[in-house]
Amino acid sequence: MAFSIRTRLTFWYTTLLFVSLLAFGAIFSYSLLKIFIYRMDNQIISIADMMVHTVINPSGKLFIPRDFDIMLERFFGVRTAGSYIQVLDPHGGILAKSSNMEGITITVPAPTYRAAIGGATTYEVVRKVGKYPMRVVTKPIEHGGRLVAIVQVGTSLEGMDEIFNSLLYILIPGIIASVVVAGAVGWFLARKALKPVIEMTATARKITAENLDERIRADVPQDELGRLAETMNEMIERLEHSFKQIRQFTGDASHELKTPLTILKGEIEMALRSKDDVKYMKEVLASSIEEIDRMNYIVKSLLDLARMDVEKGTLAKHPVRLDKVVSERFEHLKKLAFDNGVRLDILERSPVTVLGDEVRLSQLVYNLIDNAIKYTPEGGRVEVSLQEKAPNAVFRVKDTGVGISADDLPFIFDRFYRVDKARTREVGGAGLGLSICMEIAEAHGGSIEAQSAPGAGSTFTATLPLAPSGAA
Ligand SMILES: Nc1ncnc2c1ncn2[C@@H]1O[C@H](COP(=O)(O)OP(=O)(O)O)[C@@H](O)[C@H]1O
Ligand SMILES: [Mg+2]
Secondary structure, three states: OOOOHHHHHHHHHHHHHHHHHHHHHHHHHHHHHHHHHHHHHHHHHHHHHHHHHHOEOOOOOEOOOOOHHHHHHHHHOOOOOOEEEEEEOOOOOEEEEOHHHOOOOOOOOHHHHHHHHOOOOEEEEEOOOOOOOEEEEEEEEEEOOEEEEEEEEEEEOHHHHHHHHHHHHHHHHHHHHHHHHHHHHHHHHHHHHHHHHHHHHHHHHHOOHHHOOOOOOOOOOOOHHHHHHHHHHHHHHHHHHHHHHHHHHHHHHHHHHHHHHHHHHHHHHHHHHOOOOHHHHHHHHHHHHHHHHHHHHHHHHHHHHHHHHHHOOOOOOEEEEHHHHHHHHHHHHHHHHHHHOOEEEEEEEOOOEEEEOHHHHHHHHHHHHHHHHHOOOOOOEEEEEEEEEOOEEEEEEEEOOOOOOOOOHHHOOOOOOOOOHHHHHHOOOOOOHHHHHHHHHHHOOOEEEEEEEOOOEEEEEEEEEEOOOOOO
16 A cells, blocks of 8 residues: 555654653653662661661670550651561561551562571562552661561552552643644644655656746745756756757758748659750759659768667777878868868878777868868868877867858758858758767767857857877
C-alpha cells in the first residue's frame, strides 16, 4: 500500500513524538521513584542505626524497653512516626514491635534472613504487609562478632502510590493530547509545504509539445521545491528551444528543397511546350542537372548534419596529420580559385597531428576555403595557414572578400543562414556549410570563430586540440 508523503510524514513524526514523550515520562517517573526510595532508605536506616545503640547495653546484652519507639522519639529526637519497627532474635522470633504495629507482622524472606546472619544489611520492598507495600531495611545487631538481634524498620509506600497514580493521570492524557494536537497541526503544515508539488504535477501534466511555453510557478523560489521548479523550468525551456529549432530546421529544409523542385518543374513544362526544339530542350536538361546537383548537395549536407547529431560523442578518433589534409584540399581548390580569379596561398603549414576523423576534418578545411574563394570577388586573395599553438592546432583562412556585417555575424553558423540569399544562390550554397564546420569542430573538442567587416574581408579561425604526444 502506498501512502502519500503527507500521510507518511505526519505518521512518522507523531509516532516519534509519542515514543519520545513516553520515554520522557518513563524516565521522569523512574527518577522520581529513585529519589523517593533514596530518601526513604536514608530515613529508615537512620532509625535502624539508632535502634542498634538503644537496644544493646555496653556488656552486649539485649535490653528492650516497652514503647521503645516513643522513647526514641522523646529522647533522641528521631522521627519514628509512620515507621514500623520490629526487633527479632537471632532465630527469627519476634522480640519487640513498635506501638503502631498491632496486628501487623513484617515477614522476613529467607534470603534476607540469611544475609542478616551473615552480617549484611538488606533494603527491599515487602508486599504482603497490611494494605500497601512497604520499604523495609533489615539490619543485624552484632556484639563482639556474635549476632545478638535483627532490627527491621519499614515505611509504607502508601503516599508514593498516590503520587504515582496522579502522575499517571496527568502524563497519559497530556501525552495523548500533545500527540493529537501535533498530528493535526503537522497534517496541515505538511499540506501547505507539499502544495507546490501538487501544483507542479498539475502543470507538468499539462505541458505537451504544443504548449512548451508553460512554466511552473513557485511561491518560495529559494527553498528546495522552488529550486526544483526552477530546474524543471530550465529543462522545459531547453525542450522548447530544441523543438523550435527542429521546427525551424524542418521548415527551412523543406523550403530549400522546394525551390529547386519548383524551378525544375517549370523548366520541364516549358520544354514540353516547346515542341521539338532540340537545342532548347538540351539547354533545359543541362540546367535541370544543375538544380539536381544543388538538391543533391543539400540532401547530402542534411545527411551529414543528421549523422553528426547521431555520432556526437562517439566520433571515431584516430591521429590525423592536419597539415597533409590542408595540402590535399588546397590542391583541389586551386582550380576553383583560378576560375574565380582569386589568388590562393598557404602562408604557413606546421606539421600538426590532431585526434579525429580525417573525412570530417577534410570537410571542415574544404568548406572554409571554399567559402573564402566564393565570397571573394575577382582579383582578391585568400590566405591559408596552419599553426601549432600548444595545446591547439590553429587553422586560419583569411580573405579580402565581401565581408560580413556585424548584424549577420552572430548567425552565420546557424543552419540555413545565408547573408544574401539571392546572391549566394548563384554560388550554390544552402547555408549549411558553416554549421557543418561548427559541428565538426565541436565534435573534435574545438571551436570556430569568425572575424569580419563588410568590404574588409573575413578571417575564419578553427581551433582544434592537438593529439597528445605519442598518439602519432
Ligand atoms: N569567407 C566569407 N566571406 C563572406 N561571407 C561569408 C564567408 N563565409 C561565409 N559567409 C557568409 O555566411 C553564410 C553562411 O555560410 P555557409 O554556411 O558556408 O553557407 P553557404 O552554403 O551559403 O556557403 C554565407 O551565405 C555567407 O553569406
Ligand atoms: Mg559554404
